[in-house]
Amino acid sequence: MKRKIFGVLRRIGFLILVVWTVVSLVTLLIELVPGDPATAVLGDQATPEQLAQFRARHGLDRPPFFFGLPIDENGHRHLRWYGLDNRYTDYWRAILHGDLGASFRTEQPVFDLIKSRYPYTIALALVSMAIAICIAIPLGVIAGKNRGTTTDNGLSVLALIGISLPSFVIGPMLVYIFSVKLRWLGGYGSENWTFIILPAFTLGAALSAILTRMVRSSVIEELGEPYVRTARAKGLSERTVVYKHVLKNGLIPVVTVLGLQLGVLLAGAIITEKIFGWPGLGLLLVEDGIAKRDYSVVQGCVLAISTTYILANTLTDLVYRWLDPRIRVS
């Protein structure tokens, strides 16, 4: 028991360390902008007063970190210590108060922008995960039960094709077929519930292919276990054996992969949301952030997506420990 609590605490301590590093890296990303961020946002026509005002409003006139290497009048670089009065501590102080700064373009609080878009991305990720699971479990079971046959090989090739086809190729084609030609489903935007189906399928296609392969090898492994022989000897139908006994054990590794794949889905959502105009974090990042050089929006989106991913991973890890007692011991 003591050990278990210690393990969970260690996991949480590590989580805090990683989140701190990730947030720090993201806050410092703006230093990578070639030249001056204020000029990049306002353009070359901006007057010096406008630039200075902009810098002051967004704290860009303050030193970026605890120390720096500013150039003095003679053109030499010197190490200078700024102390606690810097943009990095400003940023942390603000984040801990739930403030992610204001948009460089619209002055809206970035936190509110993210809050309004976040549910869309989560909904998209969850629906695509659901679609992927619904495709992968039956296909993986069929392939695993018929290992080595033409059906199995055909499904393996299909899965590899699913992994290789980029979403930005499948997506526009799906819009063209189902939305423009057949008019069955919504294509671009988010007017009603039908609009989530095409993006979710596009996003889930690669995941369903990966999961199919996982379920297949899990099923093959479990079918060789003695308990399967016992279940069959009891006279249970093959259906009950596979879906009640084999899948229950075989899905444990699949759960871990699902947690890790959530990150792939969140990152993939950036592209899928752009294809379908789905108003989630990805669209916010690409259209309002990157395209308009709104660096504070970019920082906010990157933070939101990566912290979600880290939290999901930690949660998966804990669920996995709980599901499989063997791991708790080691």
Added chain:
Amino acid sequence: MNRLGIIGIVIVAVFVLVALLAPFIATHDVGATDLLLRYAPPSAAHWFGTDSTGRDIFSRVVFGARISLEVGIVVVAVSAFFGTIAGAIAGYYGGWVDRFLSGYIFNVFLAFPGLLLAIALVAFLGAGLNKLIFALCIIGWVGYARLIRAQVLKVREYDFVNAARALGAGDLRILTVHILPNAIQPLIVQASLGMAGAVLSEASLSFLGLGVPPPAPSWGVMIEEARDLSTLQAAPHALIFPGLAIALTVLAFNFIGDGLREYLDPRQRRR
């Protein structure tokens, strides 16, 4: 190697040849527009048809192979190189070095989901081929590092390593002469899957406008230009051909990776 692996090698060989001989294979100038010939369907003059400004899609796909393979090769080579060094150090020295490298540094890089870190880096650095390659290396090396670390952890316990140490070999010699050659096999599989990933990532970033700037015939850029509804209706081939090129290349590298994995691990061969 299995049949799919061979098919993969053949497809990749064709793409490499096309990339090398692009100026001889392309039938038109990649940048030459012809507004009278917009959205032309595939024909004898334009094998893959023309796009929204009348450019020859076949020639653009041919030159696109250069960009894709160049990015893929550089990204895989650079990330595998640095990943191997980091992984070998972590695995060989163990202790606090390993705890710092694999416990902390690797995990920080893995904490960014998929392409997000690359997208963020290019968003701040600005678009361009070199910056794209840099960003893909930044997210790519960790995979190799983890793999090599696990391998080195295994190999360093073997007797021949102890024998070498007993004979007075230094750390560097033991690592490069005795451990790495025995640890590197799975790297080939990872590199081949990494090529698939790099080609896909280059296309994705270019599609988002973060890669090679538009007039260049990157496959991702071509798809971005062909995906609006009017182009899709008038000329679906403008999307299909570059899309097929990406899918085939990625599929071929995945086939090779899978085939190699099976080939190198005889236990998997008869499954």
